[in-house]
Amino acid sequence: MILVAQVSDTHFDLGARNAERAERAMAFLAGLRHKPDAILxxxxxxxSGRPEQYAQARAAFAAANDIPVYAIPGNHDDRAAFRTTLLGEPASTAPINRSFRIGELTVALLDSSIPGExxxxxxxDTYEWLHGVLAGAPADGPVLLAMHHPPAHLFSPVVDEIALAEPDRLATLVAGDDRIVAVLTGHAHSSAATTFGGRPxxxxxxxASVLGGIWELDLPDHVMDYAPDPAVSLHAIDENRGVTTHFRTVPMSGWVGVQPA
Ligand SMILES: [Fe+2]
Ligand SMILES: [Fe+2]
Incomplete structure (x- = not known):
């Protein structure tokens, strides 16, 4: 079993709250008896894409200790500051696409952001990059795709208006490569599951916060819920290419992990 953790929409804003919550999530993952193989x-x-916010993120992500952390941008990010401050790379506004391998599993993280939008x-360019990654991936190995913007309708009153455009192009690619076992996204500020291109x-x-479905919101007075504790996803990829996902709340107070006897 390969265990891939996912943390999303940390929204570092130079305040203490969001930083403490993201750091707590990282510390929770680093403290698991069976540590994740990677954190996306x-x-x-x-x-808001400021360099100081990426410095804050880099410090908080260090709580993951020796678990490799792979980050990609969302609509609130800035590619140049992301590169220079978080990744330590030269500034560039090109898409930040990243891939890595865990055994036979290939993980491709795609930059779905549009600067300023x-x-x-x-x-x-990202499709071209992805085709190259898939061409070099093991013929029988599973593949996970991860990006910020969901390519499917989620019954989310805010996010559905700013989802991934041209989803059919990606759906065709996903449906045409049976190594792709799941598509992972963020952006919705909600633990959600559906299908896309015939895959999970x-x-x-x-x-940072929770955004409910269309059935619970009282717009425009109530959009984001800041009361819930932070949460993360844990994806277990088994030998039959099944992807089991747990959406795990990480309490900000009390014990995290196994309570001592
Ligand atoms: Fe967000
Ligand atoms: Fe977003």
């Missing part, structure tokens, strides 16, 4: 952070790392799109689509919760 699926966008909206910062609230709240909605998402996978650029032609799992939407990670935010560590």
């Amino acid at each position: 952070v699926t966008g909206d790392i910062t609230d 709240p909605s998402g799109l996978l650029a032609d 689509l799992r939407v990670a919760p935010s560590t």
Whole structure:
């Protein structure tokens, strides 16, 4: 079993609250008896893309200790500051796409952000990059795709308006490659599950806040709920290519992990 954790929409804003919540989530994952093989952070790392916010993120992500952390941008991020301050790379506004392997599993993280826009799109360059990753991936190995913007309708009154554009192009790709076992996103600030291209689509919760479905909101007075504790996703990929996801709340007070006898 390969265990991939997902943390999303941390929204570092230079305040203590969101930083403490993201750090708590990382510390929870680092303290698990069976540690995740990797942690994906699926966008909206910062609230407004400032370099100081990425410095805050980098410090909090260090709580993951020796678990590798792979972050990609969301609509609240800035590619240049993301690169220079979080990744330690030269500034560039090109998409930040990243891939890595755990055994036979290939994980491809795609930059779905459009600079200056709240909605998402996978650029032609990103598709070209993804085709290269898939061409080099093991012929029988499972593949996870991760990005910020969900490509499917989620009955979310805010997010459905700023979802991934041109989802059919991605759906065709997903449906045409049976190695792709699931698509993982963030952006919705809600633990959600549906299907896309015939595969599971799992939407990670935010560590910062919760955005309900259309059935619970009283717009415009009540949009984001800041009361719930942060939460993370844990994806277990088994030898039959099944992907079991737990959406785990991480309490901000009390014990995290196994309570001592
Ligand atoms: Fe967000
Ligand atoms: Fe977002």
